[in-house]
Every structure is written in C-alpha cells, then in structure tokens.
C-alpha cells in the first residue's frame with residue numbers, strides 16, 4: 001500500500017460472524033430466504049448498507065439494481081470484487097453472500113490501511129439466481145450490457161406479475177437496465193470468491209481452488225419422431241422414439257465427457273406414454289457444457305451428428321429447437337497465476353477447476369474484464385439447500401487467499417494493465 005500505514009489482513013472471524021448475522025436476519029428453518037426483491041433480500045441489503053456506512057466508501061445502486069460501494073484510491077483506475085446476496089428460496093448460508101461479505105471485509109482492511117493505489121469497488125449483483133423469472137444473472141448481464149429487454153418483457157415473476165411492471169415497483173426500468181454497463185468503465189480486473197457447490201475439491205482433499213472459467217452451455221429440445229405401434233412387432237422393425245432418446249442420452253454423456261464437458265438430460269416427454277405401445281414421439285431437453293470455447297463449438301456439431309446417426313439406426317426422424325445458450329468464459333491467465341500463488345501461499349498447494357455452473361464472474365469476463373474466481377470446498381458438494389456448508393478452516397483459508405489475491409492484483413496493476 002502506498003499510504004505508508006502498516007500491512008493488515010482481512011479477519012476471517014469477522015466474515016464468519018457477519019455470515020451468522022446475515023443468517024439470523026434473513027433465514028428460517030428452511031434455509032436462506034433472500035429471493036431477489038423480496039423482504040428478506042431488502043433486509044440483507046439494508047444490513048450491508050449499514051456495514052458500508054461505517055467505511056469511507058460511496059454507495060450507489062445502478063440501473064439494474066446492483067449495489068456498488070466505492071473506496072476511492074490514488075487512481076481512478078479500479079478493480080471490482082463481489083458476488084450476490086440473493087439466494088434461491090430456502091437456500092444455503094454461503095452461496096453468494098460469502099463473496100459479498102468477504103469483499104466487505106477486504107474493503108475494511110483496505111480502508112484501515114489508508115488509500116489504496118487503485119480504486120476498489122464492491123458489487124452486490126442483483127438477481128444472480130434468477131428465481132423470480134427463471135432468468136439468471138440479470139444484474140451482471142446488465143453490467144455486461146447484454147440483457148435483452150424485449151425477451152425479458154414477456155417474463156412473469158414467481159408471484160405471477162409481468163416482469164416490467166414488477167421491476168417498476170422496485171424502481172427499475174427494464175429498458176434502461178443495460179445502462180448499468182457504464183459501471184465497467186474504469187474496471188481493470190474482477191475477483192470473486194464463492195463456494196464450489198460441487199464435489200471436485202472435496203474429491204481432491206483440498207480447501208480452496210482456482211477457477212479457470214465458467215462453462216459455455218447449449219440447451220436444446222430434441223424430438224425423435226417414430227411410429228406408433230404394437231410392442232408385438234419385432235424389435236428390429238420398430239421405429240421406437242423412446243429407444244432413440246434413450247440411446248441419445250447415454251451416448252451424449254460419453255461424447256460430452258470426451259470434450260472435457262458435462263451433459264445433462266433433464267426432461268423427457270413421450271407420446272403416447274403407455275404400456276404395450278411403441279412411443280411415436282420423444283421430446284428431450286438436454287444441455288451440454290464445456291470450458292474451452294473451441295470445445296463448446298465442437299459439441300454443437302457433435303451432438304447433432306450423434307442424433308442423426310442414432311435416428312438413422314433406429315428408423316426415426318429427428319428435429320430440434322434452441323432453448324438457451326451461453327458462451328464459455330475463460331478467466332484471465334495473469335489472474336489465474338496470481339490466484340494460484342495466493343492459494344498456494346495460504347494453503348500450501350493449489351489446484352485448478354472449471355465451473356460448470358454460471359456465475360456473475362462469467363458475465364463480467366464475457367464483458368472483456370480480466371476475471372478470476374476462487375472456490376471454497378463445499379461439504380458433500382451440497383448447495384441450493386439449507387444443508388449447504390463448508391468447513392470453518394476451509395472458509396478461513398479461502399478468505400485469506402482472496403484477501404491476498406486482492407493485494408497482489410492491486411500491486412500488479414500498479415505497474416500497468418494486466419498482460
């Protein structure tokens with residue numbers, strides 16, 4: 001730090017106490033209740049503001065409802081840290097809020113040291129989970145400037161309200177939300193800590209890992225069209241839509257694994273869906289995810305070839321429709337190095353893993369801001385559940401490593417933009 005005051009460090013115990021306090025305020029027996037724009041979420045926001053009020057920061061909300069706290073540095077060049085306070089209904093005690101509260105603690109540490117060399121901004125993104133309308137990452141999409149107001153205008157909230165009308169009551173205009181992208185203007189790096197929500201780190205026996213990026217995904221509806229028939233017909237003469245779908249599900253898993261990714265088949269509807277009748281139609285929703293943009297592109301071709309081959313072998317036709325997609329967001333090579341060094345210094349070792357699930361950090365990376373995330377091990381990989389938990393010493397290690405990563409990133413940026 002340049003102000004000449006002594007080095008200090010973020011205090012993990014204070015982060016854990018704040019997590020407990022937030023849980024007291026916004027959780028019940030079922031878990032965390034911080035659905036975006038609900039009473040619990042507003043309570044969480046008010047608590048965060050009361051903590052920020054004790055720091056020399058400027059607090060504002062942008063056009064998408066994201067909250068920003070800015071600690072002015074010696075330069076207007078800035079870095080951002082953050083995550084999301086919103087939770088799924090009956091969610092866990094760490095998902096999202098770990099990143100916001102660790103960021104709050106890092107601001108406390110920086111403010112105590114004096115004036116940081118660059119400006120540091122904490123962001124609490126709005127509606128990361130997407131449970132109001134099944135549209136995730138609303139706040140961070142707006143910061144990227146990629147929200148599609150026309151598409152979102154047709155969405156309906158959990159309470160059955162049209163989204164534009166609902167947002168207006170929260171003081172937000174759907175058509176203006178992408179103006180939040182001006183927040184990115186001077187941001188040269190974005191850092192986030194989050195619980196893993198899966199079991200890779202537990203499998204490796206490690207507390208903290210460096211995330212290489214968020215996965216690109218393509219979700220489609222694929223329909224196999226066969227011929228309704230009596231099941232008495234010899235098997236090699238049937239045009240069995242269900243058999244085609246079943247083969248597709250199994251082979252898609254292996255195909256996606258060969259591209260370093262993950263496949264998910266989540267919905268299957270049959271017509272008819274009865275004993276002794278060969279199904280004439282099987283509608284299947286699947287998604288394929290991978291981390292390298294080239295692998296995602298390869299999968300978009302490969303799944304189609306697989307469906308066509310199976311359809312031919314099973315004497316059925318195949319059609320498909322797009323459902324949803326997102327680009328892979330690889331994180332920044334220099335920040336990955338800095339994150340590895342910080343994790344290794346704190347835990348004695350480091351490891352890298354991809355994030356199959358979406359995060360605000362992915363949107364910020366796709367906006368062109370150098371980005372990296374740390375994951376803290378989740379016990380049993382459980383998340384989006386009140387049983388979500390991490391070992392206390394793993395959380396402490398993650399918080400320390402993140403604080404060190406912020407320090408190192410600021411030092412690196414003092415020499416110029418990241419390379």
Ligand SMILES: [Zn+2]
Pocket residue numbers: 084095096128194
């Ligand atoms: Zn989250």
